[in-house]
Amino acid sequence: MKYYLKKILGFIFTILLVSIITFVVFQILPGDPAQIILGVDADPAQIENLRATMNLDKGYVERYLIWLTNALKGDLGVSYRYSRAVSELISESFFVTSSLAVYSIALTILIGLPLGIFIAKNSKKKITTGISMLSQLGISVPSFCMGIVLISIFSVNLGWFDSIGYIPASESLTGWFKTMFLPSLSIAFGSSAVLARYIRVSIANQQKQDYVRTAKSKGLSEKIIMNQHILRNSLIPVITILGMLVADILGGSIIIENVFSLPGIGKLISTSITTRDLPLIQGLTVYLAGIVVICNFGVDILYSIIDPRIKTKR
């Protein structure tokens, strides 16, 4: 219980810190939001008026505290650009981004996990060198670049998928599946290569452990030793990587959503930054930080499921 309390306190602290940093950074950025909304030719008195209603005339600390108290009540403010509640905007695009993230993580695991195990099992065969080179490629090519390559192959030349556009799952499940495939694959390509490498190294490390020798001394076949003993032990360090990949994938989705014109959080972030839409940026960063922290929390829980040593430490 104490463990969870500590986790939750850390959770709150992280989000608070993130919101403060975003707020401070935004104060340093040049550009007056009121000016941007009203345009360059606006009457100075009008601008002053708007600044007052937007609380821009108050001090930094006071403005932050106003935002914080409202946020605690669930009110993240109103977007300057869209003139709509921030929470509403986020919840609209949330499904797109979260499904993109889940889709890419699923693809990452589906590709990376078997690949890593395969490389580890066949480390002495020639085919492994080829796969290793391919995974090197996957790590070094950025996801947006991969996205463009995939579009040119599968949309332009083969015509299997549409290059842009988004079909909500509520309209057509197969349509959603199809439109999200290429963006997810461009993210998963790199992250599954990273995952495969970590799994390979992790398995190689475990194979040297004493308990593997014990398992061999029981006369167990290599397959049983791998499946019953090595794999689960190898997953422990890999889970950490998976947690980090989630944050990576969320960051990557900002770019990928722009490449594939998906109406997600990433799209929202890039427009909110160019229009100096502070309430929206503030809301989005806190939101994303929350997701990352929750994912890490999930990783911790996964740990305790896999590794019994962690339970007793609590």
Next chain:
Amino acid sequence: MNNTTKTVLKIDNLSICFDINGKKCHAIRDLNLTVNAGELVALVGESGCGKTLCASFSMGLGPQTASLEAGSILVNGQDMTQADDAAWNTIRGKDVSMIFQEPMTSLNPLMKVGRQIAENALNRGVPKAEAKNKALEMIRLAGLPDANRIYNCYPHQLSGGQRQRIMICLALINQPKLLIADEPTTALDVTIQAQVLEIIREMCTKTGTAVLIITHDLGVVSHLCDRTYVMYAGSIVESGPTAQIIQHPKHPYTKGLLACLPDISKKGQRLENIKHSVPPLEKRPEVGCIYANRCNECMDCCTQITPQRIAFGQREIACHKYTLDNLEE
């Protein structure tokens, strides 16, 4: 091999080499060792003299960098010299088992210890429920209280001594013909060492399992083992009934090892030691007695001619100091 005493492990003229910078270096040279059914045998020697390597090869678990140059290994009458993993898997854990030096790391940290014991029986086609009962029975036999609780423990919840007992259960659940115990008590508290050895002896006597105990401590084996092999730098220098070796050591190395043991009669005196240490593989002489540079009874011939084994009674010794004539006197 006759009918009354069956040999469970027979190592003949075994030589094992490591390739060091393109040069073949002997880690084990011309080693002979037999363990008969139901017998307790000790293999004694300093660290780095090849005891564990010898044990690993007797389980087919030798390192891939080591190569078997000559000789043969017979386990339970079966020639395993050229056996591959699949062939070894048919007898490993069933006819021959092993306990390792490091109880802290020898168990899978993510699997309940009971399951790890039962796994060995399951692997031989024992039904699940029966395997569990057998494992519980083994835990009880090993003197661990509350077998049901222990069964569901993970290794980190047990102490070193308890884990080593689990290893013993794991090794003996299929009632093997031979148990190889590689320094089973080295990593344990002194207070636990005697207990664990006693459990090994007791459980093996019950199942009729022969034991090959590998140790660097002559004191450990003195009251436990029927026969002792003294090993130095990859070769057996002296072997025979334990009592005879302890009371009348012949080889200077055996004498040296015994002199190193603390003893109540030596109270107040400085403890003996053997000068230098076991030479590294690449520096071992090809001819002559390998112990010559550390021997305090070294003669001229020792560095030039490799001593041959001489058998007398139940003992064997390889040293230039002895000939058949002066031994029998």
